[in-house]
Amino acid sequence: MLPLRLAWRQLRAERARLFSAIAGVMFACVLVFMQLGFRSALFDSATALPQAMQGELFLIHPLTTALFRPETFPRVRAYQTLALPEVQVAVPIYMAQAIWRNPVNGTHRAIQLIGFDTEAGAVSFPGLDALIPALKRPDTIAFDWKSRPEFGPVPALLAERGPFQVEIGHRMVEIVGTVALGASFGADGNAVMTETNFRRLVKNRDTSNIDLVALRLRPNADPLTVQKQLTALLPGDVTVVTHDQLVAWERNYWETATPIGFIFAFGSLMGLIVGMVIVYQILFADIASHLAEYATLKAMGFSAGYLRLVVMGAAAILAGLGFVPGILASTGLYRVVAKATLLPLRMQADRGFVVLALIFGMCSIAGLLAMRKLRDADPADMF
Amino acid sequence: MADHPVALSNVGFSFGEGALRRPVLRGLDLTVEPGEVVLLTGPSGSGKTTLLTLVGALRAMQQGSCVVLGQELLGAPESARVALRRRIGFIFQNHNLLGFLTARQNVAMALELHPDFGDEAARLGMAGEILGRVGLADFADVVPAKLSGGQRQRVAVARALVAGPGLILADEPTAALDRQSGRDVVDLMRGLAKDRGMPVLLVTHDPRILDVADRVVAMEDGRIVG
Numbered sequence: 001m002l003p004l005r006l007a008w009r010q011l012r013a014e015r016a017r018l019f020s021a022i023a024g025v026m027f028a029c030v031l032v033f034m035q036l037g038f039r040s041a042l043f044d045s046a047t048a049l050p051q052a053m054q055g056e057l058f059l060i061h062p063l064t065t066a067l068f069r070p071e072t073f074p075r076v077r078a079y080q081t082l083a084l085p086e087v088q089v090a091v092p093i094y095m096a097q098a099i100w101r102n103p104v105n106g107t108h109r110a111i112q113l114i115g116f117d118t119e120a121g122a123v124s125f126p127g128l129d130a131l132i133p134a135l136k137r138p139d140t141i142a143f144d145w146k147s148r149p150e151f152g153p154v155p156a157l158l159a160e161r162g163p164f165q166v167e168i169g170h171r172m173v174e175i176v177g178t179v180a181l182g183a184s185f186g187a188d189g190n191a192v193m194t195e196t197n198f199r200r201l202v203k204n205r206d207t208s209n210i211d212l213v214a215l216r217l218r219p220n221a222d223p224l225t226v227q228k229q230l231t232a233l234l235p236g237d238v239t240v241v242t243h244d245q246l247v248a249w250e251r252n253y254w255e256t257a258t259p260i261g262f263i264f265a266f267g268s269l270m271g272l273i274v275g276m277v278i279v280y281q282i283l284f285a286d287i288a289s290h291l292a293e294y295a296t297l298k299a300m301g302f303s304a305g306y307l308r309l310v311v312m313g314a315a316a317i318l319a320g321l322g323f324v325p326g327i328l329a330s331t332g333l334y335r336v337v338a339k340a341t342l343l344p345l346r347m348q349a350d351r352g353f354v355v356l357a358l359i360f361g362m363c364s365i366a367g368l369l370a371m372r373k374l375r376d377a378d379p380a381d382m383f
Numbered sequence: 384m385a386d387h388p389v390a391l392s393n394v395g396f397s398f399g400e401g402a403l404r405r406p407v408l409r410g411l412d413l414t415v416e417p418g419e420v421v422l423l424t425g426p427s428g429s430g431k432t433t434l435l436t437l438v439g440a441l442r443a444m445q446q447g448s449c450v451v452l453g454q455e456l457l458g459a460p461e462s463a464r465v466a467l468r469r470r471i472g473f474i475f476q477n478h479n480l481l482g483f484l485t486a487r488q489n490v491a492m493a494l495e496l497h498p499d500f501g502d503e504a505a506r507l508g509m510a511g512e513i514l515g516r517v518g519l520a521d522f523a524d525v526v527p528a529k530l531s532g533g534q535r536q537r538v539a540v541a542r543a544l545v546a547g548p549g550l551i552l553a554d555e556p557t558a559a560l561d562r563q564s565g566r567d568v569v570d571l572m573r574g575l576a577k578d579r580g581m582p583v584l585l586v587t588h589d590p591r592i593l594d595v596a597d598r599v600v601a602m603e604d605g606r607i608v609g
Contacts (some may be wrong), residue, residue: 300468300496302468
């Protein structure tokens with residue numbers, strides 16, 4: 001306790017230096033929070049589509065890397081699963097990207113189309129249920145209001161004039177309402193429609209080939225048992241996965257097959273290094289400007305270990321004092337960024353603990369490096 | 384021998400290696416009696432400061448025997464030297480007070496090392512008391528930057544003496560002070576040391592303070608000459 005108190009008194013004496021150190025730690029803290037937040041938001045948003053699917057089991061082509069870029073497989077696989085009495089419904093799902101024309105300024109942008117039997121109850125997005133009757137009409141879609149703003153102010157236009165026409169893939173379709181799904185790094189926006197309307201929109205598509213199948217099981221069926229039975233039953237052009245596995249499949253793509261996970265880890269590391277250098281500079285300057293006093297303490301019989309504790313205590317104090325404003329600022333920034341990017345960004349307790357540990361680690365390393373300067377405090381030079 | 388707080392015999396010390404080796408102490412003998420104030424003088428380069436760092440256990444011994452407060456320093460490990468330093472009061476040419484602590488807190492730092500001085504309140508109380516003895520009762524809660532040079536050196540004297548050390552080592556304590564302040568500081572030091580029977584080994588160039596000594600020892604070329 002005594003070394004910690006001495007460290008605090010020393011830090012407190014130099015206000016300007018203390019504040020620049022706190023600002024440095026806070027900066028590192030915010031940077032790491034933002035990087036980890038973006039990383040997590042990316043994975044959350046990338047998996048928004050599989051998250052929203054409600055099946056117990058899914059069929060997917062083993063070579064599919066991610067759902068925005070699926071490999072197709074024969075539609076008949078969906079019906080083959082009905083051979084098992086445990087399978088209640090099998091819903092084929094079509095996915096494709098098409099060009100959307102902004103209804104206000106005419107700019108083009110790729111939109112993710114998702115087509116399936118909306119009445120089967122295997123896939124549902126918030127807001128979809130109310131639109132089911134309207135979506136039965138030819139050339140109708142439901143627009144994802146969480147799509148990026150480049151698609152145009154669709155919700156505002158809907159509120160203003162009611163259902164209206166837009167152009168997707170050189171075909172006029174009617175927007176009958178909105179659902180909530182969320183923009184991801186793979187798709188800037190989404191449109192949901194029935195299977196039939198999907199076929200009308202995507203003409204060059206062989207309808208006997210599908211991208212995904214959602215299976216609903218009878219209430220008392222065990223998904224893992226059925227998964228084994230289906231795997232044995234079906235040919236090798238499909239893989240049977242549970243809901244969690246489907247989400248993990250999508251997440252795995254973003255984590256391993258893209259440099260995105262690495263980029264955010266690298267960004268966090270950069271923040272930590274910058275913070276460490278700042279803290280090191282402050283601690284080093286504190287020792288260097290008090291060398292005579294430290295040497296005097298050594299001459300008085302304070303051990304080198306006591307002085308090391310003073311330095312580490314100062315590092316720990318800076319970590320704590322920088323973390324508190326850092327986490328507050330990050331929480332605020334998350335709100336601002338979430339509003340601007342529509343990515344699901346929010347403060348989470350477990351991330352807070354991870355960053356707290358990283359910041360303390362960062363300051364400890366800075367302390368250990370600065371500590372070497374203590375060797376220059378030689379009491380024999382004092383006389 | 385064991386009764387002497389400081390007993391040196393045939394102490395030799397050199398700086399540098401090989402061709403650059405430069406001896407500063409050659410076969411030096413010196414003893415300090417209990418309660419005696421010994422003043423070391425001599426031209427610069429005569430080795431008096433090196434002698435003080437050896438007696439203060441701030442440097443490792445090279446040859447000869449140096450027994451301080453019953454501890455043989457030749458071949459003593461760092462831990463033994465740190466333990467011995469806690470029983471010695473040091474007064475430096477510069478006060479070297481911690482700028483971010485008040486005079487009282489600075490003095491109390493010397494008591495932190497000894498568990499038998501009680502808790503924080505007791506330590507601060509003792510520190511205040513000795514500051515009163517050096518005439519700084521009204522300045523106990525002032526930081527060093529707001530004290531004069533003489534006052535700071537008096538705080539340093541209080542810090543060196545507060546824990547009741549077995550020996551006081553002082554290196555040119557008056558060098559940075561004017562005549563009157565310097566006189567006050569050495570008088571205080573002598574008075575407090577005599578009251579408590581503490582021996583003092585004081586290195587100085589300052590001829591104005593020779594009269595505080597019980598014995599003046601002159602050094603030249605690493606030897607005692609008188």
